Amino acid sequence: MRNVKTSIIMLALGSLVLLNACNAQDEKRSNDPVLATVNGAPIYQSQQDQLMRQGLAQGAPDSPETRKVILDELISREVARQDAVKQGLEKRPEVKQQVEQASHSILINAFMQEFIKTHTPTEDQLKAEYDKVKAQIGDKQYEVRHILVKTEKEAKDIIAQLNKGAKFEKLASKSLDKNSAVRGGDLGFNPPSAFVPPFAKALAALKKGETTKTPVQTQFGWHVIRVEDIKPAPSFEEVKKNLAPRVQQEELRKYIEDLRAKSKIEYKTVQAPAATPAPAAPAAPAAANGKK
Secondary structure: OHHHHHHHHHHHHHHHHHHHHHHOOOOOOOOOOEEEEEOOEEEEHHHHHHHHHHHHHOOOOOOHHHHHHHHHHHHHHHHHHHHHHHOOHHHOHHHHHHHHHHHHHHHHHHHHHHHHHHOOOOHHHHHHHHHHHHHHHOOEEEEEEEEEEOOHHHHHHHHHHHHOOOOHHHHHOOOOOHHHHOOOOEEEEEOHHHOOHHHHHHHHOOOOOOEOOOOEEEOOEEEEEEEEEEEEOOOHHHHHHHHHHHHHHHHHHHHHHHHHHHOOOOOOOOOOOOOOOOOOOOOOOOOOOOOO
16 A cells, blocks of 8 residues: 555656646536545546556556545645645746646647657558668677777787687676676677777678687777677568657658748747757667667
């Protein structure tokens, strides 16, 4: 009971400012039962349902007990809202600005959700996106280990030790790349395009089980690189579900550009207009652990 209550109250604290701003109205709603009133102001079933959905996403059970916790919190928030109105807090400029921003955010979020719902990519669009991404990342993925050091001499010494039978994983524990050092230098499976050019070029020249015979220099230092395995890039069917958001975001970017072109936009400052940024796209279908 305590964990459920705490979870739901935290949800309420994060959400109910917007919820009350949108839902604390006196007008009657059809097909939306009133669960309680606070000095005549109704609290609706839809308000409880909204927080219940958020609770379910965090593992809270949809039970009478949970719904009672939510309703009690809604009542507490409504009491606080009414007192804030009595104090005239809603008339403060900074509060008005925050309410306006919250309203804009809710409306824009609704716009985004509606766009995604009504712009399901076709099979041809998904295949075209797959071909574009594959052309960028190549048709192979490499399971890579590396050791990063400051100087070329250090890297040459490591290669000499490896040639004498030293274990790559043990030597990698001293790598400057601490994230991979704890994993024996392992960077996982990646396409060459996931790395900076000198690293990628050296990587692509290696066969399975091979280690670079000479150190590889990048802006990070000197690398000794080993390829553990090579496998084909994921097939279209393997990554199909991950391609839809990329296609939808590109369609959204074009749609926003079209809206801007049709709108009368006047800059009131001397600041030059920046290019409209494209929405952030998901990572390419092949795994990427960052550039080295």
